[in-house]
Amino acid sequence: METSQTGSNIKLKPIHPFAARMAPEIAFEALEGLPKESIILDPMTGSGTVLRTISELGYNGIGFDIDPLSVLMAKAWTIPINEKFFLQKTDQILIKANRLTETSIHLPWIDDDNNTKDFIRFWFGPKQITDLRKLSCIVNQYKYGYASLYKIALSRLIITKTRGASLAADVSHSRPHRVRETNDFDVFKEYEKSCRKISRILNDNSREGTIKVKKGDARKLRLKSSSVDCIITSPPYLNALDYMRGHKLSLVWLGHSIGELSSIRSTSVGSEKAPEASSNISIAKEITKNITGITELPPKKINMVYRYALDIHNILKESARVLKPECKATFVVGNSCLQGIYIENTSIVKEAAGRFGLKLVKSEEREIPENKRYLPPPNAGEQSVLSKRMRTEAVMTFVKQ
Numbered sequence: 001m002e003t004s005q006t007g008s009n010i011k012l013k014p015i016h017p018f019a020a021r022m023a024p025e026i027a028f029e030a031l032e033g034l035p036k037e038s039i040i041l042d043p044m045t046g047s048g049t050v051l052r053t054i055s056e057l058g059y060n061g062i063g064f065d066i067d068p069l070s071v072l073m074a075k076a077w078t079i080p081i082n083e084k085f086f087l088q089k090t091d092q093i094l095i096k097a098n099r100l101t102e103t104s105i106h107l108p109w110i111d112d113d114n115n116t117k118d119f120i121r122f123w124f125g126p127k128q129i130t131d132l133r134k135l136s137c138i139v140n141q142y143k144y145g146y147a148s149l150y151k152i153a154l155s156r157l158i159i160t161k162t163r164g165a166s167l168a169a170d171v172s173h174s175r176p177h178r179v180r181e182t183n184d185f186d187v188f189k190e191y192e193k194s195c196r197k198i199s200r201i202l203n204d205n206s207r208e209g210t211i212k213v214k215k216g217d218a219r220k221l222r223l224k225s226s227s228v229d230c231i232i233t234s235p236p237y238l239n240a241l242d243y244m245r246g247h248k249l250s251l252v253w254l255g256h257s258i259g260e261l262s263s264i265r266s267t268s269v270g271s272e273k274a275p276e277a278s279s280n281i282s283i284a285k286e287i288t289k290n291i292t293g294i295t296e297l298p299p300k301k302i303n304m305v306y307r308y309a310l311d312i313h314n315i316l317k318e319s320a321r322v323l324k325p326e327c328k329a330t331f332v333v334g335n336s337c338l339q340g341i342y343i344e345n346t347s348i349v350k351e352a353a354g355r356f357g358l359k360l361v362k363s364e365e366r367e368i369p370e371n372k373r374y375l376p377p378p379n380a381g382e383q384s385v386l387s388k389r390m391r392t393e394a395v396m397t398f399v400k401q
């Protein structure tokens, strides 16, 4: 793996596409001065960049994400692997899957659910459905050990930019659209290649730190108060990216029904939803008071901003609770643009943090590399100042008082 530990040019080789990956050097820099026995938390782990970086540097980490595919990605990227043993098991999986007959397979979250069945018929061709059913049946029997790796190897066949096991393109950018009627993609052959590729990436580097990744909500962390030494994370930006839209195509083969995935999607931070009826809107108004122009937005969009503000408020509340006193939390935050109104997410994060004793000690702007820009661009003709602002993100460092 190409990994250099000099900070500014740290590079990690990913094992799975992810549309909103953070720059590893941010994690590297946030760790400065921390003793190796420290416990680092990423409450919204995404593909696992923070966890992977810290494990390479010998730290222990805990990660949570609400998206089951992110949990798998981060787990798979951080577990130690014995290449020989892993590939032997891969061969066994392929042999077992090949031997299955269609009548011996029952995938309850698909076969007993018409929505999920229809979704699969729309996005996949008949030959790939047959083969994916076989692999899914075997791979989902694994619960421990390399389970996440075998599932991620399957997911890599589907979350692709161009040709993959589905009939769609742009799945890896979370903007899937059906581009073909038929597909000659060889699922079994590509699955074997996928496992080999993963094992090559993971095998040529030793990781010292212990990493735990679980499915969980950053607004309600299953952690004791004052139990972590450092937080490094990047929350979703308001209206930036609907991760679930692309991930669904893979997760339906990994034990999740469309109904379940839709409900996860609706609870994700940054989704285009209004606040819960029971929410305290006055908090949202307070936190967004410095953002000019909100009231010019249509009511639906105002509610979206309020919902986002309340989610950020709850994330900061939980972060402050689990962080030890005098310890640091680093948040990477980008700004958004809603119908021409510039929404300064950094201001929302700062206001929310201040309410829970998290003092902003540093905020640095960094340019988002061209190929990492996934935010909706401002409409043509909009001010160049706005376009410029949308090309940067802020690395905000807080200290718990």
Ligand SMILES: C[S@@+](CC[C@H](N)C(=O)[O-])C[C@H]1O[C@@H](n2cnc3c(N)ncnc32)[C@H](O)[C@@H]1O
Binding pocket: 018, 020, 021, 022, 023, 043, 044, 045, 046, 047, 048, 049, 050, 064, 065, 066, 067, 070, 216, 217, 218, 219, 233, 234, 235, 236, 237, 243, 267, 268, 269, 270
């Ligand atoms: C910008 S990404 C994190 C990127 C990550 N640092 C990386 O490098 O891959 C934000 C993540 O927040 C997750 N997320 C959204 N709402 C969440 C919630 N309520 N609790 C935990 N994670 C959440 C999304 O699923 C997504 O994976």
